[in-house]
Amino acid sequence: MAIWNLGSINADLVYALPHLPAAGETLAATALDRGLGGKGANMSVAAARAGSRCCHIGAVGPDGVWAVDRMMEYGVDTRHIAKLDIPTGHAVIAVDPEGENQIILFPGANRAIPATTLGAALSEAAAGDILVMQNETSLQAEAARMGRDLGLRVAYAAAPFDAQAVQAVLPFLDFLILNEVEAQQLQAATGKAPQALGVKDVIITLGAKGARHFDGTTGEARDIPALPVTPVDTTGAGDTFTGYVLSGLDRGLPMPQAMAQAARAGALMVTRHGTADVIPDLKEVRDARF
Numbered sequence: 001m002a003i004w005n006l007g008s009i010n011a012d013l014v015y016a017l018p019h020l021p022a023a024g025e026t027l028a029a030t031a032l033d034r035g036l037g038g039k040g041a042n043m044s045v046a047a048a049r050a051g052s053r054c055c056h057i058g059a060v061g062p063d064g065v066w067a068v069d070r071m072m073e074y075g076v077d078t079r080h081i082a083k084l085d086i087p088t089g090h091a092v093i094a095v096d097p098e099g100e101n102q103i104i105l106f107p108g109a110n111r112a113i114p115a116t117t118l119g120a121a122l123s124e125a126a127a128g129d130i131l132v133m134q135n136e137t138s139l140q141a142e143a144a145r146m147g148r149d150l151g152l153r154v155a156y157a158a159a160p161f162d163a164q165a166v167q168a169v170l171p172f173l174d175f176l177i178l179n180e181v182e183a184q185q186l187q188a189a190t191g192k193a194p195q196a197l198g199v200k201d202v203i204i205t206l207g208a209k210g211a212r213h214f215d216g217t218t219g220e221a222r223d224i225p226a227l228p229v230t231p232v233d234t235t236g237a238g239d240t241f242t243g244y245v246l247s248g249l250d251r252g253l254p255m256p257q258a259m260a261q262a263a264r265a266g267a268l269m270v271t272r273h274g275t276a277d278v279i280p281d282l283k284e285v286r287d288a289r290f
């Protein structure tokens with residue numbers, strides 16, 4: 001099977017700061033790192049490092065050739081990344097000493113992915129494959145509808161959260177993955193808990209408290225505990241978790257095992273500075289001692 005990811009590709013500019021800036025504050029960074037990021041690229045790299053065949057559907061500008069090359073080096077199928085005359089997306093990320101972050105996004109080419117690129121990619125997909133999206137690209141609703149029509153298992157990570165964007169794809173979803181705050185925001189927008197919206201599998205990530213899975217078929221909820229780590233940078237940990245969960249399911253693991261492996265990957269990730277470039281591979285995840 002394969003994972004098809006309609007996802008963002010960003011250059012991440014990561015500034016280490018003594019604290020997250022307040023409104024109107026000027027603050028000197030203690031370090032600057034540049035790397036590959038974007039919620040989409042992070043998930044694709046995680047899925048590939050977890051052992052899946054992952055094809056990324058996206059777009060970069062003339063300044064993004066390095067990002068595509070790097071994704072390919074990390075094992076992602078990059079044939080369906082369009083090269084546009086629009087700058088590549090980037091993110092300005094502030095990280096404090098506790099590992100918390102603030103992110104400013106410049107969407108760039110991520111919001112101009114051509115419909116022909118999406119169509120060409122999904123024409124290669126097979127029923128039962130997984131299609132995943134996040135809210136950093138164009139064509140989300142179109143992709144979700146196409147995915148459902150083609151018999152793909154359609155997954156959505158509701159970040160950055162936008163109630164309208166989730167509601168546009170909701171009728172087509174098999175998996176919905178969101179964090180606690182996003183779950184509250186979705187409940188406020190719909191009047192229903194996320195697990196009551198008719199999606200087969202809903203995962204709510206709970207940070208240091210782990211993650212909860214709601215099985216829409218049986219009505220059961222199951223908690224997966226978090227692992228004890230001291231975070232230095234939480235950026236990209238949620239994306240790593242999602243990429244690993246989907247990869248586990250793609251490789252035939254039952255949901256509890258897929259989530260447990262994803263929790264280990266996410267835990268390792270928060271002990272590292274950076275995003276796509278430092279996502280652990282399956283061997284590191286299996287060998288890690290917590």
Ligand code: RIB
Nearest residue numbers: 010037038039091236275
């Ligand atoms: O989730 C982390 C990601 O959000 C970063 O890599 C950044 O590019 C933004 O998309």
